[in-house]
Amino acid sequence: MTIDPVLSSYSDMLFQGTVVVYLLAMAFYAVEYVSARSPKVAEAAEVAQPAAVAAGSGTADLGIVSAEPASMVGSASSASADVPVPAARTPKPERPRRSRASRFGRMAVSLTILGVLLHVGSIALRGFATDRWPLGNMYEYTSAVCLAAMVAWLVVLQRVSPTSKGVRRLGVFVLAPVLTLMVLAGTVLYAQAAPVVPALQSYWLVIHVTTVTLATGLFIVPGIASILYLCKRAGKPARFAEKLPAQETLDRLAYRTTVVAFPMYTFAVICGAIWAEAAWGRFWGWDPKETVAFVAWVVYAAYLHARATSGWRHVGAAWINIVGLATVIFNLFFVNMVIAGLHSYAGLG
Amino acid sequence: MTTAPPAPPQTAPDPPKRTPAALAVLRNAWRGLTSMRTALVLLFLLALASLPGALLPQTSLNPQLVDQYKADHPQLSVLWDKVGAFEVFSTPWFAAIYLLLMISLVGCLTPRSLEYLRAMRQRPVATPRNLSRMPHHAVDVVDGTPAEVLDRLDGRLKGWRRTRTEDSVSAEKGYLRETGNLVFHLSIVGLLLAMAVGKLFGYEGQVIVLANGGQFCNTSILGYDSFRPGLQVDGTNLAPFCIKVDSFAAEYLSNGQPKQYRAQIGYQSAEQVAGGDTSTWQNYELSVNHPLRLDGDRVYLLNHGYAPRFTVTWPDGRQRTGEIQWQPVDTRTYLSQGATKFERPGIPDDATGRRSSIAITGLFAPTSSGGQVVTSTFPDLLAPEVAVDVMRGDLGLDDGRGQSIFSVDQSKVDSGELARVARENLTPGQSITLDDGTRITFDSVDDWVALQVSHDPGQEAVLVFALLMLAGLFLSLSIKRRRFWVRVTPAADGCTRVELGGLARTDRAGYGEEFDRLRADLLDNTSGGER
Numbered sequence: 001m002t003i004d005p006v007l008s009s010y011s012d013m014l015f016q017g018t019v020v021v022y023l024l025a026m027a028f029y030a031v032e033y034v035s036a037r038s039p040k041v042a043e044a045a046e047v048a049q050p051a052a053v054a055a056g057s058g059t060a061d062l063g064i065v066s067a068e069p070a071s072m073v074g075s076a077s078s079a080s081a082d083v084p085v086p087a088a089r090t091p092k093p094e095r096p097r098r099s100r101a102s103r104f105g106r107m108a109v110s111l112t113i114l115g116v117l118l119h120v121g122s123i124a125l126r127g128f129a130t131d132r133w134p135l136g137n138m139y140e141y142t143s144a145v146c147l148a149a150m151v152a153w154l155v156v157l158q159r160v161s162p163t164s165k166g167v168r169r170l171g172v173f174v175l176a177p178v179l180t181l182m183v184l185a186g187t188v189l190y191a192q193a194a195p196v197v198p199a200l201q202s203y204w205l206v207i208h209v210t211t212v213t214l215a216t217g218l219f220i221v222p223g224i225a226s227i228l229y230l231c232k233r234a235g236k237p238a239r240f241a242e243k244l245p246a247q248e249t250l251d252r253l254a255y256r257t258t259v260v261a262f263p264m265y266t267f268a269v270i271c272g273a274i275w276a277e278a279a280w281g282r283f284w285g286w287d288p289k290e291t292v293a294f295v296a297w298v299v300y301a302a303y304l305h306a307r308a309t310s311g312w313r314h315v316g317a318a319w320i321n322i323v324g325l326a327t328v329i330f331n332l333f334f335v336n337m338v339i340a341g342l343h344s345y346a347g348l349g
Numbered sequence: 350m351t352t353a354p355p356a357p358p359q360t361a362p363d364p365p366k367r368t369p370a371a372l373a374v375l376r377n378a379w380r381g382l383t384s385m386r387t388a389l390v391l392l393f394l395l396a397l398a399s400l401p402g403a404l405l406p407q408t409s410l411n412p413q414l415v416d417q418y419k420a421d422h423p424q425l426s427v428l429w430d431k432v433g434a435f436e437v438f439s440t441p442w443f444a445a446i447y448l449l450l451m452i453s454l455v456g457c458l459t460p461r462s463l464e465y466l467r468a469m470r471q472r473p474v475a476t477p478r479n480l481s482r483m484p485h486h487a488v489d490v491v492d493g494t495p496a497e498v499l500d501r502l503d504g505r506l507k508g509w510r511r512t513r514t515e516d517s518v519s520a521e522k523g524y525l526r527e528t529g530n531l532v533f534h535l536s537i538v539g540l541l542l543a544m545a546v547g548k549l550f551g552y553e554g555q556v557i558v559l560a561n562g563g564q565f566c567n568t569s570i571l572g573y574d575s576f577r578p579g580l581q582v583d584g585t586n587l588a589p590f591c592i593k594v595d596s597f598a599a600e601y602l603s604n605g606q607p608k609q610y611r612a613q614i615g616y617q618s619a620e621q622v623a624g625g626d627t628s629t630w631q632n633y634e635l636s637v638n639h640p641l642r643l644d645g646d647r648v649y650l651l652n653h654g655y656a657p658r659f660t661v662t663w664p665d666g667r668q669r670t671g672e673i674q675w676q677p678v679d680t681r682t683y684l685s686q687g688a689t690k691f692e693r694p695g696i697p698d699d700a701t702g703r704r705s706s707i708a709i710t711g712l713f714a715p716t717s718s719g720g721q722v723v724t725s726t727f728p729d730l731l732a733p734e735v736a737v738d739v740m741r742g743d744l745g746l747d748d749g750r751g752q753s754i755f756s757v758d759q760s761k762v763d764s765g766e767l768a769r770v771a772r773e774n775l776t777p778g779q780s781i782t783l784d785d786g787t788r789i790t791f792d793s794v795d796d797w798v799a800l801q802v803s804h805d806p807g808q809e810a811v812l813v814f815a816l817l818m819l820a821g822l823f824l825s826l827s828i829k830r831r832r833f834w835v836r837v838t839p840a841a842d843g844c845t846r847v848e849l850g851g852l853a854r855t856d857r858a859g860y861g862e863e864f865d866r867l868r869a870d871l872l873d874n875t876s877g878g879e880r
Contacts, residue, residue, distance in 0.1 A: 195602065195608060198607055198609050198610050198637040198638070199637050199638065201637070202638040263822050266822055270815045270816070273815070275638075277808065278639070281651070281801045282553070282805070283805075283808055283811065286402055286407065286409070286410065286438050287410065292403045295399050298396040298399075299396050301392060302389055302392040305392065306389060308385065309385045309386055309389055311386075327396075335403065339403065339404070
């Protein structure tokens with residue numbers, strides 16, 4: 001188990017490259033966001049796409065009147081968001097010239113894809129350099145969380161963007177926290193490539209930490225969607241909120257990503273318990289990390305329940321989702337770096 | 350507690366019957382407790398109540414940290430102590446929250462399960478009169494008589510539960526969602542019960558064994574250095590297996606980070622011991638992440654350390670050799686401290702003998718820095734050295750009070766009954782000669798290992814329930830409950846007007862795509878097949 005310093009330095013270089021590309025991508029998303037016309041102007045200008053706008057405002061009204069049974073409101077609003085699909089798609093071939101916003105947006109997506117490729121390279125080389133699964137300290141872990149978030153974002157673009165207007169320009173809000181984490185990882189958390197302590201030498205590291213990383217990265221997307229949802233709903237700040245996608249779109253984005261991340265997180269926690277049984281002598285011992293993971297799990301469970309409770313379905317649920325993300329981030333940093341526990345593998349000492 | 354009250358809610362919806370006031374209060378309390386809103390609040394409380402468990406040091410995990418915290422925040426910790434914040438997970442208020450949550454859960458699940466069983470046998474609802482009011486809707490005209498068209502469409506809706514009338518088909522799909530939902534929630538109850546079994550009948554014991562053939566048998570609590578019994582464990586009926594630790598090996602990186610710990614052990618199962626076969630040992634390599642699973646218990650390698658061996662030779666030629674574990678004080682360098690104690694043999698007078706006991710106390714460095722002040726620079730045994738004080742006098746071993754094996758009784762030093770007679774640094778083989786001619790030799794160093802024996806009869810069940818939970822969660826989050834309707838009416842020219850309606854009954858969006866697919870599939874093929 002020797003360290004290959006050359007591969008390790010290549011990995012570091014790729015990491016830096018990734019940060020630069022993400023930064024560029026974020027700038028491009030930002031340009032797209034800023035130069036996007038607000039819906040009112042757009043409605044006046046583009047007669048071709050009234051359906052999506054109408055659907056957006058329509059569902060907002062429907063959502064407020066929630067005296068109907070849960071299933072009715074949920075399906076009705078989701079339906080109206082689905083309806084504009086053909087309407088929004090048809091005008092595309094008729095407008096060969098794309099707006100500046102759209103051009104920048106497309107470039108931003110290409111850059112994101114490039115960034116993700118570099119990122120994968122950086123993490124893979126780190127693994128080859130240390131001859132182990134590259135999730136052994138806070139630097140590697142944070143980097144992988146960011147990768148998971150970016151991949152989740154690309155999947156969202158692939159799945160949601162075609163049917164909902166204005167999702168792509170949210171990229172700037174996804175990249176901002178991801179870049180913050182990346183810079184933190186590259187500076188404060190950075191650790192030299194090294195083998196891991198005996199307790200981590202288990203195939204459960206691959207299963208448990210990878211799924212935790214994936215779930216954590218995934219949770220970033222709904223957390224941001226919920227923050228934006230609250231902005232949009234409150235309409236504040238006005239000039240900022242008017243360019244956001246429809247409330248319904250943001251809410252659906254938050255829900256659909258959470259619904260993927262939550263079972264994955266559950267699986268990760270269960271794997272952690274199985275590993276703890278082999279490594280520490282008990283499957284659950286209220287170690288600080290375990291405790292906060294439990295808290296996060298309960299918060300996300302509360303989110304799913306809130307979505308089915310009248311009076312909590314909208315603002316309440318969004319706040320709970322944000323609290324959930326805060327808990328997960330807290331667990332990632334504070335618990336590893338400040339609180340002494342069995343999970344103190346930060347590699348910062 | 351959980352089964353008696355559910356009766357009122359079921360009989361409640363009769364308005365003419367007036368319920369007595371007391372019963373009404375009970376009923377309302379029960380309804381309130383089992384409502385989703387209460388469950389939500391309880392979930393929050395549970396999350397909030399767990400937080401101190403992570404933010405404050407916990408006695409069950411790290412008593413030293415708790416003491417440290419109490420010393421740093423004397424006033425605050427009085428308050429924390431009163432509310433039990435240092436042992437959150439065994440406080441009554443934490444238990445109250447999760448018990449209420451469980452009651453709420455059972456109260457919510459019972460009617461829901463009954464409803465589920467009923468719904469499983471029920472036919473899909475009648476087709477609504479006005480399908481155009483459904484969120485998903487489509488109309489088309491196809492060839493064929495209404496009856497033919499309906500036959501065809503009905504045949505295409507395989508996999509849907511459907512009910513057919515003269516002019517319509519009502520279909521419903523996604524019943525597994527509710528199945529998953531119930532499995533998930535019932536598994537939570539099962540998981541908690543299984544965990545409770547573990548808390549009642551499980552135990553955890555820790556013991557330090559010298560890694561030079563030292564043995565340990567799981568026959569009684571007395572064999573352990575520390576023992577944490579479950580509520581129903583009295584220390585009898587332990588599985589009496591035996592462990593013999595032959596050797597211990599640690600590998601380190603050049604920076605002192607441990608790479609691998611391994612202990613070569615032999616074991617005898619309880620059955621073997623009971624059968625009287627105590628001479629053969631099965632070999633096992635015990636390492637981190639690879640516990641020994643034996644007789645329903647697990648044996649773990651928790652920690653290791655060093656035990657310096659000393660020989661004391663008194664002027665009369667009598668010799669005693671002592672070796673006991675010293676405690677690592679620095680987990681990076683394994684600088685250890687301890688006290689190896691000797692009572693002088695061969696003195697008929699108890700009092701005199703007691704007064705001439707010897708204790709060797711001080712520091713041990715596996716890789717010594719050298720020099721006057723000994724510290725350790727590396728955790729491996731490369732250049733061992735001890736820096737010891739030799740104390741002579743009354744150790745107080747017969748006082749009837751317990752004392753630490755890692756230090757001498759300070760009160761004996763303070764009272765002058767125990768006095769330092771030498772201070773020296775020794776490497777293996779070196780010795781000190783005291784003023785009375787007693788010779789103390791530092792012979793060698795052995796490893797010790799800390800083993801933990803864990804017993805938890807509930808943990809397999811916990812795993813099963815956890816996996817069921819996961820499966821249920823997956824089903825309930827990935828499956829959509831949705832309805833689909835077809836109505837046919839005769840149209841001109843022997844054609845049929847087909848009207849489709851769709852309704853997703855659950856939160857999850859995305860039925861629109863499926864509906865469009867269904868529509869395309871049903872209508873296009875229908876008309877295509879005719880032409």
